[in-house]
Amino acid sequence: MASAAHIHELSEKLPYGEVFLPPSRDYQRAISIDHFPSLVPSAVVLPRSTKDVVQIVDFAREKKVDLTVKNGGHSFAGYCLNNGGIVIDLSAMNNARINKEGTEVTIQAGCTWKDVYAVLDPGDIVVGGLCPAVGVSGFTLAGGCSPFSRSYGLGIDNVLEMTIVTAAGKVVTVRREDISPQKKDLFWALRGGGGGNFGILLEFKSRCSPDEEAQKVFLDMVDTFNAHEWPDELTVWAAWYYDTNKGLLGRMAVYYNGNMRQCLQVVAPLLKHKLDKSLSGLQEMTWRNWVERQNNSNPSGNMQYRRYVSFILKSIPRGLAKTIIKTMEESKKLLANDGGYARFMWAHVGGATAGVGSSDTPFPWRDGLYITRLTVRWNSQSMEKKVNDFINDYKKQLSPFALKEKAAFLNFVDGRLDNWTEAYYDTNYPRLQTVKARWDPDNFFKFPKSIQLPTSHHIASIARAFDSRASLQLHQPLPNLTVPWNLTQSSNFGYRASRSRKQPISHYHALSIPLMLVYRDFGTG
Template structure:
């Protein structure tokens, strides 16, 4: 039995939280019911690099799994684990900005809303971060980091200059893009786009900032929307013009197929223009000619649009799953546009959308994030993100609130993958930050020809595979890949045990977050008891006797 009092004595009692203790549920809460009741033995709320170091060494010495949680936005819930330690970095959240050098130093526990609203006072400047303000800075950046302004300034990983990590041995290591030590330079390369939870615990990073194109810091944001199928012809013609016309780097157009109240299907473009209204309208005139039913464009500070995005809702009562694809320039043909529209229409039937379209009701969408511009000026092997010819990073999301639909939804998404992969780059390209355990040959889908190099770096810096998840970089031994303990079969075994035990659909939602955590604690206890009785024993405390 592992004695966590030893860890508590190294840190403090209020930093080490076990199941049932106050603060435990809040610390591990995520918005997806598929993974919310994953039960670590303890959560450690680190306040310093030394706290991180002590926790890593304790996990290593006791052969415990350790995963890192910041924003908690991993689509697969990889920030959590069964029976190990969750290292919560949210208290490590300081930031320093050097406006003369245009550099920003960020602790890894920050979420983007704190950077944007608490620290970045001069909104004529921008850091390449997430559009959702609740996303963690480290997970976003380590997974490459797509931003609405990436067409102007590159990916988040392209702007990284320096990082500090704690290795599996508890060593604190600083690495940089131009590091004189070749091994550290290789580690920096792997971290800058190779994904979190692979090489160590990132505790801080330094990135470039940029001046916006407009000297007053104005940008144009908004939406163009077409009702489907009523405006199907106009929408498809607009898409064809968009697909065959080169956009200025200042213009980002993120497409979204979704539905509104009354089960109205829509196709739309989310507009982000790096400049003032006059230039934005000139850049959009070809698309505006196709009669969108909604034209909602507004000149604002760039953080004004970020503010409209929503984070995870602690009161969430839904399951959701995602799949991703990356398409090259010119791939959005009429054939593909029609196929995506058909997929969304069919998906609404699978999840069973409702007229009210409330946050906890079934939903589905297909979107793409528009990249290219500066992102395609980087070589495919200059960072772990290889798909530099990509222009459209697509994501299918399906959300449902009835546990019995889980298998049907996953089967439908698999069917969508089979239909859309032929249009993806090399018939396989996907995006790491839209991670999905069902992705076929994920090593190639996320990393392409960069995967072997990542394995070599992983083997050098984490030879005992202390940091792993179901899709973490695999070790090499004697020239061969060493499969880690996870994988699609393990994942399927996991959700087959857990999902049938979870159903919040018919429960009354607690009115407060505290009420949510009390409800979750009771349900977690029932789940752990049930799983333990079925012979696994892992969910009860996760510690081998």
């Protein structure tokens, strides 16, 4: 617990205006994160430099005060906050810059993806979040799945360098080409081990990829989708959700990294199915505009209670699709009088994502093709048990389809998940513990579901293992993932292509095929 004297002492050490106390407006704004956890820190600190972060870490460690870190405020479980401690709000450290060659972008840890996309040329892609308000740190440290992951890998696969402040208050930079065993292991752990475990991220460098390039209907399309081998340039994401006016909708968003002719040839099997003509109009837009539109398309309203469940799957067979539809039907009945909603979505991975070994980063599920998420939001506290019972039943039905019947995605962290070490990390968790013991032996950085220290009798042997390595294994170089054509995008159907990123018309676009699953078309009400 941080006392009033502690906070006053810290305020004296830092530049004026960096410490926010309750009940000030700045404090309330800082702790009002997206998911409304009932956590009340004693203070929020807004550092503006590396020196400030080091001072805060040193102070919290010496005074034995809990310290957590906030970037974009989208932690699904609210782990960026704490009770009675100090929260570092990184939002003032929000600079992003791209190198002269346009191949690397350096991103301060307080950026949101909107800040990063604003400095990119229209023909440049960094593997970042679809929602522009999501913080870069949490996204990247937990894995980072993007519509471009099939072409370029996860966010962690594109990281070249990371700089952190350790629990000891030291500024450490780790790189892909490091040969020091300790730094190699830290670089490995940071790329997928989750934020807030090994230190406070200050900034990182990431590769920037230039511009070189009715129910039966829906279920039939699922069959078609599963019956084909799709090129890595094609990414298909999907969502099931209720629209207030149209009922239950199923939407497939098709992103293609190529020109119009190639795209139409690839998606031709899907286009043979009958689509709702009212949703097939052409509209052309840049990737940045698509991101903004997607952000604005989420259901509105701030609902008090939320829960998320994720699974990573190898396929979406017809039987599973029917189970999801049944789940959405049940959710509508459950939440009818509450004003809440449920939404199921999948993110299509594979491709370049599968080109990395299961132990090359902490993210183990490289053979997964679909990262799924069920979101349930509701208003009344009295609904909590019913909603949790509904979610638990959903988990029982879907877990058999998951890799090893347990695979989940850390970016969609579930605070109620019991087997989280296996679900998120599988056999990589023990190695994360060894890195934790080396870089944070006193467990200074901690929160629910943070990486735990190994049992005490293992710590000495772990330290010896770090120091006695006789051989070094360098990290594998980044794979060659050059794509020869520009991406094409539209909110429904549209396209644009150019041969060279030097051409001024080059833009990244995507194709979205809305596939109606409207009840009145099925005769079910």
